[in-house]
Amino acid sequence: MESKPFSEPARTTLARTLAPRGSERTTLVDQVEHLIRREIILGTLDPGRHLVETRLAEDLSVSRGTVREALTRLASTGLVEFTPGSGTWVRYFSDSDIAEIGEVFAALEGRATLHAALPLPKSAEIELRAIAERMRGLRLPEDVDDLMKLDRDFHGTLMSQQPKTKLLEAWQSLESLLAVQMVPIMRRGVGTASNQADRHLVLLDAAMTGERELLIKALEEHYYQS
Template sequence: MEGRPFSEPAKASLARTLAPRVAERTTLVDQVAHRIRREIILGTLDPGRHLVEKRLAEDLSVSRGTVREALTRLASTGLVEFSPGSGNRVRYFSDGDINEIGEVFAALEGRAAMHAVVPPSKSVEKELRRIAERMRGLRLPDDVDDLMALDRQFHGTLLNQQSNAKLIEAWQSLESLLAVMMVPIMRRGVGTADIQADRHLLLVDAAMTGEPELLIKGLEQHYYQA
């Protein structure tokens, strides 16, 4: 686990994808953090891997300071852990850890469902179904970034059907943990685009029943399946 962080194919991929994102990402640190995060989710950087600043800086053609700041950001999201004396490593998450994170999101969104207007309007239903169907056209794992963006958009739209701002703030404060839940989905090969689309459409169906209890149950199943 002390070898070079990226294989030669991975390094080539990094070089191709970093540059075009300059206009999209606010800073170079954002880009570097994004790329390391992506490789962790896809499993190129496996749990326990020692993330050496100097080697990462060489592989990504950036300064060590940029890498250091990117790793600090990733540590704050939980994907990377820092230990004095040993530096940064890719954090290992057990199945139990993933389940607990799922329980937190199910609880938050379930509570929001109790305050939500259900069934949502036809325009909201149409938007939710549109987002879910867009997932179906993705190619995983290559399009994992797009999947995560659509997932956030879907759940954000669902959350906005209620007026408790604190619930939304709590969800947003934990949003980075959604990346953690994506790790086992991608690594075990169970996260096909069709499966992800269908899982979200089940939530739309539950919301359209007009029964908050069914939506809450649907959210629990949604996150526990993850």
């Protein structure tokens, strides 16, 4: 399937995200990577889409080198895949694939729960609650990038409450796949900002009960998507 140009809203998004030096996003590569990821999650760049560097570079008014580096980064996250002699394609994730990824995260975070001090310290509770409430203030789908970041922050903070270094490293090595969990939420129109905040607060409330089995069950329900 041939690559299609980005929509006008997507080009506007790129222009709006151009950031001054010293801010969180400092390079065009960062911004192009974020934009392409966002369009994949929202379905503008649908599964199986051939991502032609020249077309993307022209549509986004950046160099081919910038697009190539952004696609290389996205390939490392699993959202796109490179086939020698064929090019780069938006990766297709079946419902089964997404469910399996959810099972992996539920298993890792559930295992971490066995080593964490529960209930969580007050400082961790305050931090996690603040992250969840920041989700509530987002506008979806426009702020899906911010939602993905807050989602990573929440689960990363939860993982950091246990002392097993290798367990945390295993989670971090797969962290980029958390974005895949947003695919059905965004594409099926079932995700509101308030809903996402509430889903994460359920995890926090379970953690604050001090009951490990309750938190493990909450994690499974959080990640297992029908």
